[in-house]
Amino acid sequence: MNFEEYRAKPLLEKSGIAVPDSVLVQNADAARAAAEKIGKCVVKAQVPTGKRGKAGGIKLAATPEEAKVHAQAILGMDIDGYRVEKLLIEAQVPIARELYAAVLNDAGSRNPMILFSMMGGMDVEEVAETDPEAMRKIPVGITRGFDLAMARQALEGCGLAEMEGAVAEVLVRLYQAYRDYDAELLEINPLVLTDDKRVIALDCKLTIDDSAAPRQAELAEQAAPELMTALEAKAQAAGLKYIALGGSVGVLANGAGLTMTSMDAITHYGGKPANFLEIGGEAYTKAKIALSILLENQEIRSLLVNFCGAFARTDVMTEGLVSAWKELAPDIPIFFTIHGTGEEEAVKIVREQLGLEPFDLMDDAVKAAVAAAAEAA
Amino acid sequence: MIVRKEHKVLVQGITGKQGTFWSKAMQDYGTSVVAGVNPKKAGTEHLGVPVYACAVDAARDNRIDVSVMFIPPMAAKAAAIDACEAGVKLLVCLTEHIPAQDVMEMHAAAAANGVRIVGPNTAGLVTPGECFVGIMPAFNANVFRPGEVGVISRSGSLGTLVSLNLTQSGFGQSAFYGVGGDPMIGTTSRDALEILDADAGTKAVVLCGEIGGSAEESAAEYAAGMSKPVVAFIAGRASPPGKKMGHAGAIVSGSSGGYAAKRAALEAAGVAVADVPSQIPVLLKESLDSKAA
Known part of the structure; x- marks a missing residue:
């Protein structure tokens, strides 16, 4: 789950990290009114992507009139596929130096990692790539945690001088926020030192672990909407993952690994997969809704059903699928290959109810589905 | 173990x-x-x-x-x-x-x-003919049969298919090691390779990988020093980059975690890589024959 800046910053504030005063607006007049209250401000597009600045979605305004003009230009803008509908009108701060700070899940160490750089700002990715020394990587043991002494030690020699203690405190609070909100990534870029010796978070990028949604329910409701097609959204509502792939051979398999393998085999034998859609794991009873989603794709010419049941019982999946198939009576051919848990019963259902013979080899089922799609094209 | x-x-x-x-x-x-x-x-x-x-x-x-x-x-x-x-x-x-x-x-x-x-997110472990722990169809004799090939898989369903392909071609399995589809697993493909390398009952290993992460690259480093033949299949060649394919582990961003890099790393380590799972037994036979010769 990703969060827009205006959702993420109040969380930082709650964790004790200073952020500028701001007002969220949805039209240019409100932007002007907010600027009148705030003074010199920044007009910031609220979309969940990191390319706002470069896309022209962040502008400085010295007067309320200027804020209004910028707001008019930015509202409705398309940034990285997202339409700008909200703006944050934020007070300008006197920047002395831009820093970078983040906490993220590090798969390699199976622990959190804190990143810190003296070279924050728009080009921090390039800085990290061209000068790895400029990005400090601070490993954290999850059971040990991260305290002020550790933070001070990690910042030693950075050149923060008398600001070291204040920045160390921000790192400790940032780590605590990462833990409190089950973040996968919590990033402040830039974290600024002001002329009057304050440490302020000017931006915040927050991604919360989808798996933690049940215990972060309140936050989950505030997550930014994901960019997806109508069918992808329908699948997600049903607890399924659907991705349109543009080809003509439909794929229905259980488990991500087997589904990707089915797509690979279709490609290998000269066809083009129409979709990724898997019903493994806890979703194995959802064959019916899965089929109806597949069939809404008008490009589909044949359907490959590849079940290899481990946890997912092939008899349960097949029963659901066959009854849906009979109900929806689609006008395309279907090709089965079924093995694993519940195999005998599943094969029997296909034979008796559809009068079809499942293929013993996946390759043969794939070849047949590819040939049928080519013929129908 | x-x-x-x-x-x-x-x-x-x-x-x-x-x-x-x-x-x-x-x-x-x-x-x-x-x-x-x-x-x-x-x-x-x-x-x-x-x-x-x-x-x-x-x-x-x-x-x-x-x-x-x-x-x-x-x-x-x-x-x-x-x-x-x-x-x-x-x-x-x-x-x-x-x-x-x-x-x-x-x-x-x-x-x-x-x-x-x-694991987490593993389908478990099978020692055909002896026992299994988890949610694999060990009891299906079309899929698992005792033998000498070790199988490692991030995915349970793909592991089932590959074991089936092996059994259909006359290769039984010494052990199936489901390592799990999560990004942070306790026993990696490389660890499993080491375990099967040390097992006297295992004569060859099949590694079923997936796009995303760097588990296959790391396994390739170990495989380079093995005397037992290793054959691999990597799922996800036809998957579009940047999309999460269900397994939290199978996400490709940029060039890291992609199919080409994984295949190249494995091939450089002397691992034969199959285009489709049905080629695995063929490549396995070739590897074993050339070793015997």
Whole structure:
């Protein structure tokens, strides 16, 4: 789950990290009114992507009139596929130096990692790539945690001088926020030192672990909407993952690994997969809704059903699928290959109810589905 | 370690629907299930074994070598830490969608107690003809048969297909090692390769990888020094980059974690890579023949 800046910053504030005063607006007049209250401000597009600045979605305004003009230009803008509908009108701060700070899940160490750089700002990715020394990587043991002494030690020699203690405190609070909100990534870029010796978070990028949604329910409701097609959204509502792939051979398999393998085999034998859609794991009873989603794709010419049941019982999946198939009576051919848990019963259902013979080899089922799609094209 | 029928197995969550179904299947196949856990049913019996409030209690009365968790995601951390504190040697964590920070804590507890975790999000381990721990169709003789090929897979369904392909071609398996589809797993493909390399009953290894992460690249480093032949298949060649394909591990961003890099790393290590799973037995036969020659 990703969060827009205006959702993420109040969380930082709650964790004790200073952020500028701001007002969220949805039209240019409100932007002007907010600027009148705030003074010199920044007009910031609220979309969940990191390319706002470069896309022209962040502008400085010295007067309320200027804020209004910028707001008019930015509202409705398309940034990285997202339409700008909200703006944050934020007070300008006197920047002395831009820093970078983040906490993220590090798969390699199976622990959190804190990143810190003296070279924050728009080009921090390039800085990290061209000068790895400029990005400090601070490993954290999850059971040990991260305290002020550790933070001070990690910042030693950075050149923060008398600001070291204040920045160390921000790192400790940032780590605590990462833990409190089950973040996968919590990033402040830039974290600024002001002329009057304050440490302020000017931006915040927050991604919360989808798996933690049940215990972060309140936050989950505030997550930014994901960019997806109508069918992808329908699948997600049903607890399924659907991705349109543009080809003509439909794929229905259980488990991500087997589904990707089915797509690979279709490609290998000269066809083009129409979709990724898997019903493994806890979703194995959802064959019916899965089929109806597949069939809404008008490009589909044949359907490959590849079940290899481990946890997912092939008899349960097949029963659901066959009854849906009979109900929806689609006008395309279907090709089965079924093995694993519940195999005998599943094969029997296909034979008796559809009068079809499942293929013993996946390759043969794939070849047949590819040939049928080519013929129908 | 490879699971054996002598190993004593604890099932955490034994009384649930899936726990019951798979515990029964494990018992029928030859797995020595000695106890179960359900805090609300402590003191009762289920499937002929005693049920305890926690793994620590179960370990007080029984020798436990392996624990397998049929536990929902939000309760998985506590159950895993309980198993680690109970002193099991091996913990098989089937649960998918455990919050990542909980997974980190599980691994920390395992490290502190000297426990090997397999998973999370694994389909488990099979030693054909002996026993299995997890949710694999070990009992399906079309899929698994005793033999000398070790199989490693991130995905249970793909592992099932590949084992089936091997069996159909006359290759039985010494062990199936489901390492799991999560990004932070306790036993990596490389670790599993090392385990099968050390196993006297394993003559060759099939590695089923997936796009995303760097597990295959790391496994390739180890494979380069192996004398046993290794054949690989990597799922996801036809998947578009930047999309999450269900497994949290199978996400490709930019060039890292992509198909081409994984295949190149494996081939450079002398591993034959199949385009489709049905080629695996063919490549395996070639590798074994050329080694014998």
